[in-house]
Amino acid sequence: MRLFHCDQCGQLVFFESVHCVNCGAALAYLPDCDDVGAMAALDSDTPTPVPGPLWQRITSRAGSSGQRYRMCANRDQYQACNFAIPADAPHSLCSSCRQTLVLPDLSVSGNTLRWQKLESAKRRLYYTLARLGLHPDEPSWTPHYQFLADVPDQPVVTGHANGLITINIAEADDDERVRRRVALHEPYRTLLGHLRHESGHFFWDKLVRDGGELDSFRQLFGDERQSYPQSLQHYYANPPSYMQWSGQHVSAYASAHPWEDWAESWAHYLHMVDVLETAASYQTRMTMAEGSPSVSMGDPFVQPAPSFEDMVAQWVPVTLLLNSLNRSLGQQDAYPFALSAGALEKLRYVHEIVRRPHPLHSAPVHALAQSSEG
Structure with missing residues (x-):
């Protein structure tokens, strides 16, 4: 398993990490880009196939990328996952959790x-x-x-x-x-x-x-x-x-x-x-x-x-x-x-x-x- 770094502060983080211990940023693994990303919560009323809070990856201290995500439902309910899902996906669970x-x-x-x-x-x-x-x-x-x-x-x-x-x-x-x-x-x-x-x-x-x-x-x-x-x-x-x-x-x-x-x-x-x-x-x-x-x-x-x-x-x-x-x-x-x-x-x-x-x-x-x- 390779090492990862927090997008917000550059601190070393790991595949299982859910928060950066240095800056406190929320972290999630993003299967679509094979990386751990620092995530910023969004205020959005845009409807999505599965309702839930939306997030964007922080790409610098000044901004974020355009891709929107939802956290896997098993993270929100059970603290049992740290994968994120593209916001337009029709699933509440990530691709790993759906295998169970x-x-x-x-x-x-x-x-x-x-x-x-x-x-x-x-x-x-x-x-x-x-x-x-x-x-x-x-x-x-x-x-x-x-x-x-x-x-x-x-x-x-x-x-x-x-x-x-x-x-x-x-x-x-x-x-x-x-x-x-x-x-x-x-x-x-x-x-x-x-x-x-x-x-x-x-x-x-x-x-x-x-x-x-x-x-x-x-x-x-x-x-x-x-x-x-x-x-x-x-x-x-x-x-x-x-x-x-x-x-x-x-x-x-x-x-x-x-x-x-x-x-x-x-x-x-x-x-x-x-x-x-x-x-x-x-x-x-x-x-x-x-x-x-x-x-x-x-x-x-x-x-x-x-x-x-x-x-x-x-x-x-x-x-x-x-x-x-x-x-x-x-x-x-x-x-x-x-x-x-x-x-x-x-x-x-x-x-x-x-x-x-x-x-x-x-x-x-x-x-x-x-x-x-x-």
């Missing part, structure tokens, strides 16, 4: 906060997909979501089926997520990781199955036609050792089935582009050894598109720095992975599939699948 079809019961204590956390993670996924050219507001290319709570004898399983991603809202509770991470012997488990993984299943359908890539996929990941339920049953009954999975997979769970191998690789690739964009936004330069040349972190979304080799050359030092900083604070490694040559080949495959022309690419710019648990 089913909410948990918000009358239950704690569910509003859980839902807010899920939407925050989902907006980050939305941003990355948009930056990769996978237009998350295009109806036929948009995953949809339902955020559900367990009920007696009906546990909610996080997963994807036919374009619908289901997330158990218990994952928004830190203690429950850690309990599951330990129980399932996972080194890494986050809300954003879940969403990235499940979006991988959705985009497997779009980019691999429907994109004519099944033969190349099967050569590298294996035949996805093998029984999925039997594969998962075998995985959980016979957890693989590190030596059994690490040579060819990004995680143990990736070894369960070719679909999971793709989804884990997809999620890992989204981790890479997000972290590298953040490092580039901070103009990070690193030297790994005395006398060796420094490595500059490049923005993976800026043309000319970086090669996969360039991304890996930047990824290794930045993750070492990330883990070292965490250890300095007495925390566990933020990036508890070591990528083998086999895992890197699968990440390269994702990289190439993402950048291959597909029906959603509107211009040759930097572009950007079944059920699972975790």
Whole structure:
């Protein structure tokens, strides 16, 4: 995620920011221009498709642009969004919030906060997909979501089926997520990781199955036609050792089935582009050894598109720095992975599939699948 700056005072602000801490300006993310803008309230009686207060982006201390906006209704009512909507749009919800079809019961204590956390993670996924050219507001290319709570004898399983991603809202509770991470012997488990993984299943359908890539996929990941339920049953009954999975997979769970191998690789690739964009936004330069040349972190979304080799050359030092900083604070490694040559080949495959022309690419710019648990 890149850094942003307040239009009104120039202060550093962030993707999730709703107010500038320096000047107090209201902030909103503007999907139509892919930026966080400082917003000024308007006095206007002009009718709009959806009634509500109107805003304009402040482009200087002296004025503002002509585009008018409304804030997403989930911001006004629940403080659960920071996206703005063009005033002439026929929706009360932003393009990210409209993807959520089913909410948990918000009358239950704690569910509003859980839902807010899920939407925050989902907006980050939305941003990355948009930056990769996978237009998350295009109806036929948009995953949809339902955020559900367990009920007696009906546990909610996080997963994807036919374009619908289901997330158990218990994952928004830190203690429950850690309990599951330990129980399932996972080194890494986050809300954003879940969403990235499940979006991988959705985009497997779009980019691999429907994109004519099944033969190349099967050569590298294996035949996805093998029984999925039997594969998962075998995985959980016979957890693989590190030596059994690490040579060819990004995680143990990736070894369960070719679909999971793709989804884990997809999620890992989204981790890479997000972290590298953040490092580039901070103009990070690193030297790994005395006398060796420094490595500059490049923005993976800026043309000319970086090669996969360039991304890996930047990824290794930045993750070492990330883990070292965490250890300095007495925390566990933020990036508890070591990528083998086999895992890197699968990440390269994702990289190439993402950048291959597909029906959603509107211009040759930097572009950007079944059920699972975790």
